[in-house]
Amino acid sequence: MSTSSDVDLDEVYSFALDLAKQAGKMLDDAWRARCDGGPQTGHVEKESAVDLVTQTDEDVEAFIKQEIASKFPIHKFIGEETYSKGSSKEYLIGKEPTWCIDPLDGTVNYIHIFPMFCVSIGFILDGEPAIGVIHAPFLNQTFSACRGKGAWLNGTQRLPLIRNPIPPMPQDAPKGCVFSCEWGKDRRDQPDGNLHRKVESFFNMAAEIGGRQGKGGMVHGVRSLGSATLDLAYCAMGAFDIWWEGGCWEWDVAAGICLLKEAGGLVTTANPPTDPSTARIEDTKLGGRLYLAIRPAGDTEQETGRQGQERTVREVWRRVRHLDYPRPGA
Amino acid sequence: MSTSSDVDLDEVYSFALDLAKQAGKMLDDAWRARCDGGPQTGHVEKESAVDLVTQTDEDVEAFIKQEIASKFPIHKFIGEETYSKGSSKEYLIGKEPTWCIDPLDGTVNYIHIFPMFCVSIGFILDGEPAIGVIHAPFLNQTFSACRGKGAWLNGTQRLPLIRNPIPPMPQDAPKGCVFSCEWGKDRRDQPDGNLHRKVESFFNMAAEIGGRQGKGGMVHGVRSLGSATLDLAYCAMGAFDIWWEGGCWEWDVAAGICLLKEAGGLVTTANPPTDPSTARIEDTKLGGRLYLAIRPAGDTEQETGRQGQERTVREVWRRVRHLDYPRPGA
Numbered sequence: 289m290s291t292s293s294d295v296d297l298d299e300v301y302s303f304a305l306d307l308a309k310q311a312g313k314m315l316d317d318a319w320r321a322r323c324d325g326g327p328q329t330g331h332v333e334k335e336s337a338v339d340l341v342t343q344t345d346e347d348v349e350a351f352i353k354q355e356i357a358s359k360f361p362i363h364k365f366i367g368e369e370t371y372s373k374g375s376s377k378e379y380l381i382g383k384e385p386t387w388c389i390d391p392l393d394g395t396v397n398y399i400h401i402f403p404m405f406c407v408s409i410g411f412i413l414d415g416e417p418a419i420g421v422i423h424a425p426f427l428n429q430t431f432s433a434c435r436g437k438g439a440w441l442n443g444t445q446r447l448p449l450i451r452n453p454i455p456p457m458p459q460d461a462p463k464g465c466v467f468s469c470e471w472g473k474d475r476r477d478q479p480d481g482n483l484h485r486k487v488e489s490f491f492n493m494a495a496e497i498g499g500r501q502g503k504g505g506m507v508h509g510v511r512s513l514g515s516a517t518l519d520l521a522y523c524a525m526g527a528f529d530i531w532w533e534g535g536c537w538e539w540d541v542a543a544g545i546c547l548l549k550e551a552g553g554l555v556t557t558a559n560p561p562t563d564p565s566t567a568r569i570e571d572t573k574l575g576g577r578l579y580l581a582i583r584p585a586g587d588t589e590q591e592t593g594r595q596g597q598e599r600t601v602r603e604v605w606r607r608v609r610h611l612d613y614p615r616p617g618a
Numbered sequence: 619m620s621t622s623s624d625v626d627l628d629e630v631y632s633f634a635l636d637l638a639k640q641a642g643k644m645l646d647d648a649w650r651a652r653c654d655g656g657p658q659t660g661h662v663e664k665e666s667a668v669d670l671v672t673q674t675d676e677d678v679e680a681f682i683k684q685e686i687a688s689k690f691p692i693h694k695f696i697g698e699e700t701y702s703k704g705s706s707k708e709y710l711i712g713k714e715p716t717w718c719i720d721p722l723d724g725t726v727n728y729i730h731i732f733p734m735f736c737v738s739i740g741f742i743l744d745g746e747p748a749i750g751v752i753h754a755p756f757l758n759q760t761f762s763a764c765r766g767k768g769a770w771l772n773g774t775q776r777l778p779l780i781r782n783p784i785p786p787m788p789q790d791a792p793k794g795c796v797f798s799c800e801w802g803k804d805r806r807d808q809p810d811g812n813l814h815r816k817v818e819s820f821f822n823m824a825a826e827i828g829g830r831q832g833k834g835g836m837v838h839g840v841r842s843l844g845s846a847t848l849d850l851a852y853c854a855m856g857a858f859d860i861w862w863e864g865g866c867w868e869w870d871v872a873a874g875i876c877l878l879k880e881a882g883g884l885v886t887t888a889n890p891p892t893d894p895s896t897a898r899i900e901d902t903k904l905g906g907r908l909y910l911a912i913r914p915a916g917d918t919e920q921e922t923g924r925q926g927q928e929r930t931v932r933e934v935w936r937r938v939r940h941l942d943y944p945r946p947g948a
Contacts, residue, residue, distance in 0.1 A: 319779075322780055323775065323779045323780055323781070323782075324782065325781075325782030325783075396796065396838050396839040397796075397839070397857075399838075400796045400838070400839075400856070400857050400858070400859070401779050401780065401855070401856065401857050402796060402841070402852060402855075402857035402858065403757070403857070427733070427757060428758065445653065449649075449653045449731050450652055450653055450731065451653070451655075452653075452654065452655030453655075466726065466727075466730045466732060466844075471824050471839070471840040475824055475825055475826045475829070475834070475836055476825075476826055476829070477825045477826055477828075477829025477830055477834060483821075483824065483825060487817065487820075487821050490817075491813075491817050494801050494805055494813065495805055495806075495807045495813065496805045496806055496807055498807075499805070499806070499807025500807055504805070504807060506805055508726050508729075508730070509726040509727070509730075509801070509844045510801040510842055511732070511842050511843065511844055512840055512841050512842045513841065513843075514796075514839045514841055522732060525731070525732075526730070526731065527727075527730050527731050527732035527733070528730070528732065529730070
């Protein structure tokens with residue numbers, strides 16, 4: 289087994305950046321060919337009518353896997369499409385250097401050619417995301433981060449964008465925050481099922497202060513992009529203050545978590561603990577499928593940025609419901 | 619009073635395109651200055667904590683107004699910020715050539731530097747939008763249309779993007795559709811108020827077929843961008859199949875409606891009529907504050923594109939609630 293001491297992170301980072309751009313060009317070429325009357329992207333349903341895979345997903349993943357195998361033959365590889373075809377959905381990331389890839393995040397957007405789709409390339413060292421590259425070719429936006437080197441937009445603008453100084457969390461967060469959330473793929477209309485719990489949570493976050501039996505959060509705005517990866521990228525940028533979601537897999541978030549942490553953000557679990565006001569706020573587990581992300585935040589005279597983030601986490605937890613997304617084998 | 623026969627549409631179109639780019643550069647310069655530690659955009663609340671205006675809004679509108687007054691002194695001008703300061707909210711667009719402008723649509727996005735903000739420049743002739751230019755400087759996307767000349771992205775890609783052939787509406791729409799909607803500014807937690815009715819409508823559109831007492835629409839995805847103008851632009855592009863919203867004003871939609879119609883889309887009212895399955899589907903009134911937009915659609919052997927759009931309108935009407943956004947003086 290290869291170990292972290294064998295890894296030259298600079299070399300891997302530079303390779304990952306190049307790889308993301310090549311993969312992004314494949315996505316770009318494929319949708320442009322469709323515009324010009326070329327073959328329309330066929331897609332097949334995976335687990336439901338809104339869980340889709342296209343031939344492009346599979347082609348891009350095969351390309352990425354092949355490039356990595358040529359350059360770093362001893363590294364482990366986990367990609368959305370190859371993984372989904374396996375029989376189990378166990379968490380397979382251990383201590384060894386591992387690539388964790390989503391060749392196309394935002395598949396529904398891609399099929400409809402809504403620009404919010406991207407390639408997501410994460411590299412995991414000792415179980416933690418150490419490199420993340422997210423490339424959105426239609427938007428011409430590349431988000432990237434490497435452990436200890438900060439997070440960047442297009443290699444030139446350090447994230448978060450506003451950083452001299454970085455704004456603290458609003459005093460009365462979630463009021464004043466942009467709240468990002470996704471309707472997701474579980475659309476079953478079951479009393480107290482995930483969809484009901486999500487809608488109740490979104491509603492609480494949006495409603496006026498004092499509304500919803502005291503749970504109204506009066507957020508500045510509610511946004512849904514259809515890409516967990518880009519939700520995390522925009523949190524790292526500082527554009528989204530809060531992202532709350534359940535049901536993602538590690539390839540959806542590996543690169544984004546690296547990006548957010550390098551920018552100074554926080555990621556913990558979406559599900560409120562028994563006592564949201566005092567529970568210890570632990571870093572999310574990469575394969576936990578439940579995520580609550582808070583943007584980078586500056587200090588004030590009253591509290592540190594981290595304290596402001598934790599205060600925001602507790603205020604979100606007070607307003608959201610538990611979600612039920614099991615981790616098979618966990 | 620100047621009349622439509624005095625107007626050279628080509629000249630106005632070319633001027634509007636140039637004006638949108640100059641105004642976009644002002645927005646761009648202002649957010650970039652904030653990144654570099656320059657003055658943060660102050661903002662003041664208009665009608666609620668989520669209804670905001672920045673100094674940049676006002677500066678950009680003043681610039682646009684001045685440019686138009688210099689070039690076309692006899693044209694009428696209606697802009698979001700100048701209008702909002704007036705005492706009434708009456709509908710002021712008549713027969714005369716009129717500019718209808720939103721200097722910054724997506725103000726909350728702009729404050730947080732989420733890229734979905736834009737300048738929206740509409741030009742109205744005989745009461746109908748005849749030119750629309752929407753420029754999103756962070757995204758580097760310019761959407762434009764002029765009566766009879768089609769709708770375009772960045773002047774080079776005709777809209778909708780997929781057009782050889784233009785895809786028909788899905789057979790079982792809204793299933794298979796990307797549904798765009800906004801949480802908006804009315805966050806009052808009142809039983810059967812706008813917020814409750816919106817949430818119920820969104821929930822219906824998202825839920826599985828057969829769910830929600832038969833109202834489940836199982837849309838492909840639910841998206842919320844925080845910009846009515848860009849919602850319309852992405853409908854014209856074909857990326858969003860359906861946009862449903864209440865509460866906008868004419869400057870939010872004037873340019874977008876021109877764009878969508880030139881692309882081949884349909885815009886009618888958001889509020890379902892007494893008999894959604896047979897009511898005549900009328901074009902929206904520009905100042906109606908209630909909008910249901912359907913993307914351009916191709917023909918099949920069974921139905922024309924227009925028939926597919928109308929079928930989709932009826933299926934949406936079956937699933938959504940009436941919204942209450944009055945038009946003072948109407």
